[in-house]
Amino acid sequence: xGAAGEIGERLRRLREEIDLHNYRYYVLDAPTIPDAEYDKxxxxxxxxxxxxxxxxxxxxxxxxxxxxxxxxxxPVSHRTPMLSLNNAFEEAEALAFDRRxxxxxxxxxxxxxxxPKFDGLAISLVYENxxxxxxxxxxxxxxxEDVTANLRTVKAIPLRLAADRPPRLLEVRGEVVILKxxxxxxxxxxxxRGEKEFANPRNAAAxxxxxxxxxITASRPLTFYAYGxxxxxxxPGLARHSQVMDFLAxxxxxxxxxxxxxxxxxxxxxxxxxxxxxRAALPYDIDxxxxxxxxxxxxxxxxxxxxxxxxxxxxxxxAEEAATELLDIDVQVGRTGALTPVARLKPVSVxxxxxxxxxxxNEDEIRRKDVRIGDAVIVRRAGDVIPEVVSVIRERRPPDxxxxxxxxxxxxxxxxxxxxxxxxxxxxxxxxxxxAQRKQAILHFAGRRAMDxxxxxEKLVDQLVDNHLVSTAADLYxxxxxxxxxLERMAEKSAANVLQAxxxxxxxxxxxxIFALGIRNVGEATAKDLxxxxxxLDALMAADxxxxxxxxxxxxxxxxxxxxxxxxxxxxxxxxxxxxxxVRWPEGAPARPAALSxxxxxxxxxxxxxxxxxxxxxxxxxxxxxxxxAGSVSRKTDFxxxxxxxxxxxAKARELGISILDEDGLLKLLGAPPPE
DNA sequence: GATCCTCGAGTTCT
DNA sequence: CTCGAGGATC
Numbered sequence: 001x002g003a004a005g006e007i008g009e010r011l012r013r014l015r016e017e018i019d020l021h022n023y024r025y026y027v028l029d030a031p032t033i034p035d036a037e038y039d040k041x042x043x044x045x046x047x048x049x050x051x052x053x054x055x056x057x058x059x060x061x062x063x064x065x066x067x068x069x070x071x072x073x074x075p076v077s078h079r080t081p082m083l084s085l086n087n088a089f090e091e092a093e094a095l096a097f098d099r100r101x102x103x104x105x106x107x108x109x110x111x112x113x114x115x116p117k118f119d120g121l122a123i124s125l126v127y128e129n130x131x132x133x134x135x136x137x138x139x140x141x142x143x144x145e146d147v148t149a150n151l152r153t154v155k156a157i158p159l160r161l162a163a164d165r166p167p168r169l170l171e172v173r174g175e176v177v178i179l180k181x182x183x184x185x186x187x188x189x190x191x192x193r194g195e196k197e198f199a200n201p202r203n204a205a206a207x208x209x210x211x212x213x214x215x216i217t218a219s220r221p222l223t224f225y226a227y228g229x230x231x232x233x234x235x236p237g238l239a240r241h242s243q244v245m246d247f248l249a250x251x252x253x254x255x256x257x258x259x260x261x262x263x264x265x266x267x268x269x270x271x272x273x274x275x276x277x278x279r280a281a282l283p284y285d286i287d288x289x290x291x292x293x294x295x296x297x298x299x300x301x302x303x304x305x306x307x308x309x310x311x312x313x314x315x316x317x318x319a320e321e322a323a324t325e326l327l328d329i330d331v332q333v334g335r336t337g338a339l340t341p342v343a344r345l346k347p348v349s350v351x352x353x354x355x356x357x358x359x360x361x362n363e364d365e366i367r368r369k370d371v372r373i374g375d376a377v378i379v380r381r382a383g384d385v386i387p388e389v390v391s392v393i394r395e396r397r398p399p400d401x402x403x404x405x406x407x408x409x410x411x412x413x414x415x416x417x418x419x420x421x422x423x424x425x426x427x428x429x430x431x432x433x434x435x436a437q438r439k440q441a442i443l444h445f446a447g448r449r450a451m452d453x454x455x456x457x458e459k460l461v462d463q464l465v466d467n468h469l470v471s472t473a474a475d476l477y478x479x480x481x482x483x484x485x486x487l488e489r490m491a492e493k494s495a496a497n498v499l500q501a502x503x504x505x506x507x508x509x510x511x512x513x514i515f516a517l518g519i520r521n522v523g524e525a526t527a528k529d530l531x532x533x534x535x536x537l538d539a540l541m542a543a544d545x546x547x548x549x550x551x552x553x554x555x556x557x558x559x560x561x562x563x564x565x566x567x568x569x570x571x572x573x574x575x576x577x578x579x580x581x582x583v584r585w586p587e588g589a590p591a592r593p594a595a596l597s598x599x600x601x602x603x604x605x606x607x608x609x610x611x612x613x614x615x616x617x618x619x620x621x622x623x624x625x626x627x628x629x630a631g632s633v634s635r636k637t638d639f640x641x642x643x644x645x646x647x648x649x650x651a652k653a654r655e656l657g658i659s660i661l662d663e664d665g666l667l668k669l670l671g672a673p674p675p676e
Numbered sequence: 677g678a679t680c681c682t683c684g685a686g687t688t689c690t
Numbered sequence: 691c692t693c694g695a696g697g698a699t700c
Contacts, residue, residue, distance in 0.1 A: 332686085332687090334685070334686060334687095335685080335686090336684095336685075336686095338685075338686070340686065340687080342687085353688085353689060353690080354689085355688075355689085356688090356689095357687085357688065357689090358687090358688080359686070359687050359688085359692095361686085361687095361692085361693070361694095362693090362694095365693090381688085386686095386687055386688055386689095386691055386692080387687090387688060387689090388687095388691090388692085423694085423695090424693085424694065424695090425685095425686095425694085520684090521683085521684070521685095521695090521696075522684085523683060523684045523685080524683085524684085525682080525683060525684085526683075526684085552697095553682080553683080553696090553697065553698085554696095554697085555696060555697045555698085556696090556697095557695085557696055557697085558696070558697085630681090630682070630683090631682070631683075632681080632682075632683095634680075634681055634682085635680090635681090636680095636681070636682095
């Protein structure tokens with residue numbers, strides 16, 4: 001072999017090896033060599049190609065870096081049209097789909113290929129004799145845009161298919177997406193550079209793919225999943241869609257791991273619910289699942305209606321984001337006097353529930369998002385629960401949109417509003433003179449984690465305070481049946497229940513009582529620390545700054561808050577009244593000796609819904625066994641206990657490699673003896 | 677002084 | 691759940 005031939009051979013081997021590592025890294029997510037070694041191979045290839053430009057091939061992994069900006073994208077006609085799917089939002093529509101399929105095919109039960117529906121951008125990739133020659137957006141389904149240069153930078157897309165005799169022509173259909181974790185990283189980078197953050201992974205993927213400068217695309221963490229083929233010439237004859245997917249996977253195209261084959265409508269719905277339950281834990285965003293009749297001959301027999309196939313259906317989850325109108329911004333007063341702006345929205349359905357309010361946190365947040373009253377806004381349920389205004393649709397801003405101004409006086413009591421120079425929140429300076437703060441203080445006192453007075457809710461507290469029946473928490477213990485029964489929506493029976501609950505709350509623990517007082521900066525955890533450290537309320541009340549600083553997790557700020565609270569004569573008086581009324585707890589004995597177990601000293605984080613235990617129950621049992629329950633996952637977390645529909649904590653635990661337990665695992669651990 | 681971790685506080689809807 | 695801020699740690 002001549003020198004040129006040898007170099008050609010070395011180049012070929014290098015490319016093959018790099019392609020394989022790319023596949024393992026980007027598609028299988030299971031690299032087999034360290035990054036540094038990969039970089040070495042890559043550099044060797046780059047150097048060799050630089051010295052022998054004539055031997056550079058278009059499918060070389062070095063050609064992924066991005067090319068010069070284009071003036072515009074060229075139009076591309078798809079050989080086989082990329083049709084849209086019919087959508088279903090209700091189970092009834094899925095049932096109707098299955099019935100039509102069975103009737104159309106004159107069978108009693110159909111077999112379906114099922115897969116998640118990615119929330120990304122549909123694209124088409126053309127491979128000629130195994131080499132990627134063209135990539136295009138879906139466009140209107142018949143004509144898309146040529147984004148070949150951009151798609152070449154996507155590492156999960158093979159530039160050459162892994163086959164000795166690849167099909168003459170293969171159109172691969174799939175979705176370009178950004179993984180959730182990559183999206184968060186990307187936004188952090190954007191923020192650090194002072195550039196605009198993306199609202200969601202889909203927008204980020206769309207924006208990245210539509211860059212005329214492919215070097216920008218190359219810097220974005222795009223990935224790809226194939227979901228089918230269009231025109232295929234010289235490909236093996238296959239009978240089922242599921243086989244097509246296996247074929248694509250064998251060519252080293254990335255395909256979704258969650259795909260499956262099910263029978264009948266029950267199979268479809270089971271899959272829909274299974275994926276729905278897994279949704280939060282999946283690394284990518286999806287907006288539903290797709291059902292396709294698996295048999296390709298049957299698909300052909302069913303054919304198309306208008307522009308959508310009759311053999312496939314997209315069964316969508318309720319939208320997690322929606323556009324609506326911001327009608328007004330109100331201000332709420334919290335227990336500490338914090339003024340929180342709340343968006344009043346035109347009711348809109350998000351994630352299956354109707355949203356009318358959403359917090360805007362504080363003034364800075366409103367400014368940052370540039371939200372104005374009257375704006376069209378995008379609303380999302382953060383972590384699937386709490387509604388939040390994501391962004392403003394600038395193009396739809398009405399000319400009369402008004403900026404929000406934080407009021408100078410408390411909307412409830414008229415006291416001056418203060419904002420400390422280094423704090424984000426504005427506060428009402430009225431203290432307990434402010435009815436809003438008084439009400440919140442009483443609600444906090446009665447809260448489940450504090451004194452646990454069942455049935456004492458917002459409506460009742462409003463009435464009690466407004467009618468001057470109660471002005472401090474101690475007054476609760478002076479209420480009687482006739483007073484309560486005179487209130488709205490308070491029949492004799494409910495009045496008796498509330499009195500009973502108030503009576504029952506008298507028997508409590510020191511930690512709960514300290515928490516219930518609502519001392520600034522003293523929450524549940526600090527209250528427990530204080531109770532354990534001082535053993536009695538009198539010892540705590542007598543403690544000076546220095547004594548307080550001895551308590552773990554108490555620093556100067558918290559110590560100051562506590563000392564200040566007890567120095568206030570009014571507070572001491574209220575506490576005296578409550579003790580006189582019979583509020584009591586076991587005192588003296590500082591903390592029972594925690595049972596020694598495998599759980600002692602370990603930190604747990606709970607996420608999702610456990611089948612047999614409540615969150616509180618699980619927490620109590622872990623603490624009784626000497627463990628700690630923290631709110632968020634970090635490297636110091638020993639175990640994450642995951643139930644059904646876990647949140648982002650589950651993903652984080654996986655990322656950090658923390659042991660994950662289910663309820664059974666937790667119970668076993670609780671019962672297990674301590675490690676030697 | 678910077679960084680990481682945890683806690684506190686506020687929030688929605690059924 | 692998310693944000694901000696207090697505390698601990700290096």
